[in-house]
Amino acid sequence: MGIDEMKFMNPQNHGQCFLRFLLLIILSFSMLTGCSSQGEEAIDIDLANRSYNEARSNSPEISDAIYFGFDRRLETKEDVKMYVPLLNYLRKETGYRFEIHVTPVNSSVVEELGQGKIQMAAIGTLGYLQASETFGAIITVKGLNNEDKDMYKAAIVTRPNSQIKVISDIRGRSFAFGDLASTQGHLIPRIMLSQKGIEIISLKYYQNFASHSEVANAVMSGRFEAGGMQDTLAKSLEDAGLLKIIAVSEEYPSSGIAFAKGVDKDVIDKITQALVKFDPEGEDKAGLYHWERSEMPHGFTYANNEDYNVLRNWADKFGLLKKMDGESK
Numbered sequence: 626m627g628i629d630e631m632k633f634m635n636p637q638n639h640g641q642c643f644l645r646f647l648l649l650i651i652l653s654f655s656m657l658t659g660c661s662s663q664g665e666e667a668i669d670i671d672l673a674n675r676s677y678n679e680a681r682s683n684s685p686e687i688s689d690a691i692y693f694g695f696d697r698r699l700e701t702k703e704d705v706k707m708y709v710p711l712l713n714y715l716r717k718e719t720g721y722r723f724e725i726h727v728t729p730v731n732s733s734v735v736e737e738l739g740q741g742k743i744q745m746a747a748i749g750t751l752g753y754l755q756a757s758e759t760f761g762a763i764i765t766v767k768g769l770n771n772e773d774k775d776m777y778k779a780a781i782v783t784r785p786n787s788q789i790k791v792i793s794d795i796r797g798r799s800f801a802f803g804d805l806a807s808t809q810g811h812l813i814p815r816i817m818l819s820q821k822g823i824e825i826i827s828l829k830y831y832q833n834f835a836s837h838s839e840v841a842n843a844v845m846s847g848r849f850e851a852g853g854m855q856d857t858l859a860k861s862l863e864d865a866g867l868l869k870i871i872a873v874s875e876e877y878p879s880s881g882i883a884f885a886k887g888v889d890k891d892v893i894d895k896i897t898q899a900l901v902k903f904d905p906e907g908e909d910k911a912g913l914y915h916w917e918r919s920e921m922p923h924g925f926t927y928a929n930n931e932d933y934n935v936l937r938n939w940a941d942k943f944g945l946l947k948k949m950d951g952e953s954k
Contacts, residue, residue, distance in 0.1 A: 691892070692726045694734045694743035696752060696806075696880075701727060706914045708747065714909055718899035721892070733806065738762050738885045745888070745896070747920075749880045750808040751945065754937050757930065758946045760886055765897040767881035767928035768921025775926050776876035779813035780859035782844055782868040783851045792821045792872050800831040801843040801852030805945075808936070810837055813874050814853025816939050844868060878932045880920040900925045 695708055705725060712723040726743050728734050735752050737743045739760030748756065748764075756762035767775045783789045789798070795818065803810015811833065818824070825831055829850075834840050837854040844852040845867055862868040882900060884893050903909055903924050905916045916922060940946050 690722045690724045691745060691896075692724050692743040694726045694728055694737055694746040694748075696734055696747060696749050697728075703915070703918075707916060707919060710913045710916075711903070713912070714903060715896060715899050718902070719895050721896070735759070735806065738883065741885060741887070743885065745882060745884045747880065748883045749806065749920075750878060750933060750936055751812045751940060752806050752808075753881065753883045754933060754940050755806065755946060756883055758937075762883045762885055763893070764881050764883045764928050764930065764933075765893060766900045766925035767932070768879045768919070769923035769926055770879065770920075771917075771922055773923050774876070775879050775928070777809060777879045777920070778856040778876055779809040779817070779853055779874045780856040781814055781817055781851060781853050781871045782841070782859050782862070783871055784844060784847065785866060785869045787850065787869065789851055789871060792817060792823070795851050795871075796823050796827050797829055798850040799829045799848075800825075801840045801849040802831060802833045803837055803840055803854060804835055805833050807837075808877070808880070809855045810834075810840060810853055812936065812940055812943070812945065813877060815943055817853070817872060817874050819939075819942075841868065877936055878928070881928050882925070897927075901927060 693708065693712055695704055697704055705727065708725055712725060715721065716723055726737070728737055728743075733752070734743070734746045734748055735756045738746055738748075738756045739762075753762065753764050757764070769775055770777060781792060781795070789795060800814075800818075802814060805811055815825070818827075832843070832849070834843060837858050840852040840854045841858065841862055843849045845862075851871065856873055859868060859870050859873075863870050882897075884896075901924075905913055905922065905924050910916075937946070
């Protein structure tokens, strides 16, 4: 459904139509801001004045700063504004100095953890599994959702008027996936399809998109017959009458904070304790910036490598844990 299809002739439908219109504007803006990052270079941000600095040289240098990276979720500046208060909290709790690092589009958080450009990162489950397999990264905490669960789900969606009723109907049809490193947009939807006997070779054609909003637009526009995405966004779009949810996955361990191989254990332990103590709904709420948009809106709980064994096995089956260039374990 395009914006030109929105009709406001019936006053009773005005509220729902306005919601649809608003969601379409948000999704369109998301796509534009995502594309605008092309060609951007790595930057570090000084937490004292929140200014953008030129990228650090790749030559060895002595620094007492801990560089923090992140998977992109929102527009880059919004991501930065969201994470800076968390790092200021960690500085206060640990006494360490942190700097936030924006990964360039020609690299990834996984690679930069392996290359030592960042020492820790807010990272999705699949990204963590890749960083662990290739570079020996470790995860110590995972996010708590709005229900205080350390789990999340994905959804498979189609257009409201589609003849697709169940997952088995997707065989031989087109499918939109999220980014290759996305858990909710790629790995979990692949699992859901595979559990019903549908592998990617069973699809008419498929494509990976950079974000959940791009997947939504690809399905809503009719370019793809179905797609996989974050369950919460899928529910919002279904409530607005823009998409129909075919199936929701079982729960899987959520995103978390990973540390690069070689970071001192005492440093990791101290930061981990501070993260678990972090209370974004209570005493630490002041000064946060739209923390509810993060994948850990209720804070963190302890995590360990074994929590991710089920997803690790699936990722390995799909060939998503192949070694990457860079320093290996």
